[in-house]
Amino acid sequence: MIDAHHHLWDLNAVHYPWLMAQGVERFFGDPSPIQRDYLINEFRAEASACGITGSVHIQVGAEDPLAEAKWVQSVADATPDWPMAQVVFCDLTAPDLxxxxxxxQRLSTVKGVRQIIGRAPGEDAVTGTNDLLDNPLFLKGLNEAGDRGLSFDLQLIPELMEKTATVIAQAPNTPVALCHAGSPHDRTEAGLANWARSLQHLSDLPHVTCKLSGLGMFEHNWTQESLAPIVEDVIGQFGPDRVMFGSNFPVDKLYSDYQKMFETQRALIPSDHYDQVFNSVARAFYF
Structure with missing residues (x-):
């Protein structure tokens, strides 16, 4: 089985300004409990106890993204019995893209890129990351990534789904992985209904795959019952051949242990979809 979305960090090897900021509350809560090294051995112990045998590392806001990518490559090289692909940060609008x-692409583990479009309404209003959608260079870069055989990890909020879908529809040869089920941050009945309607704009695009990951960032005291509508809608809209499991550890480690998170998702997914969601979709997408 593959965990298609997790992070690692060695604070002596790579600097993460967002992670080490003191007294700063983030959209997912207080990061202070994870302001420490989170290395492959700890992650692997947690994941392998649930039957996970490989993973996909997702960039996580390093000050020097290339240094992070090279460090992740060194981790993968040092643990050849743990297959690990990685998704790196790249500004698709950069003149030197x-x-x-x-x-x-000199690094063998690099399979995709990520440039976050939206995290949460409050943070987006400050950072202005949503402006990427209006930059024609973003679409140009998205197509170049696909031409090179790279995928794109898409992180955004439901309010941006319709607009984003019109952009990525113009890059049909770039496989897109929607992170965190599209970040349904409003967990009221009306909020989830709006999320599900917005999600349709992305699920209608055949080159978009959805990750069931990061579901605890906007609901810290989640239960199997509270996550059920999200999982059911994702499976219903994308089908099992376009859905993959991701832990989002160690961020989601703030509110759950790996076993509880994994077993909750497994309980919500029909057993005849296990191979696709926990293995074959991620394997085909990233490896």
Whole structure:
């Protein structure tokens, strides 16, 4: 089985400004309990206890994204019995995009790129990341990534789904992985209904796959019952051949242990879909 979305960090090897900021509350809560090294051995122990045998590392806001990518490559090289692909950060609007991608693609583990479009309404209003959708260079870069055989990890909020779908529809040869089920941050009945309607704009695109990951970031005291509508809608809209499991550890470790999170998702997914959601979709997408 594959965990298609997790992070690692060695605070002596790579600097993460967002992670080490003191007294700063983030959209997912207080990061202070994870302001420490989170290394492959700890992650692997937690994941392998649930039967996970490989994973996909997702970039996580390093000050120097290339340094992070090289460090992740070194971790993968040192643990050949744990297959690990990685998704790196790249500004798709950068004037030297081709040069950056050339550098990244010298690393054998690099399979995709991520540039976050939306995290949460409050943070987005401050950062202005949503403006990417209006930049024609973003679409150009998205197509270049696909032409190079790279995928794109898409993180956004439901309010941006319709607009984003019109952009990525113009890059049909770039496989897109929707992170965190599209971040349904409003867990009221009306909020989930709006999320499900918005999600349809992305699920209608055949080159978009959805990750069941990060479901605890907006609901810290989640239960199997509270997550059920999200899992059911994702499976219903995308079908099992376009859904993959991700832990989002160690961020979701703030509110759950790995076993509880994994077993909850497994209980919500029909058993005849296990192989796709926990293995074959991620394996085909990233490996």
């Amino acid at each position: 081709s040069t950056q991608l050339d550098e990244y």
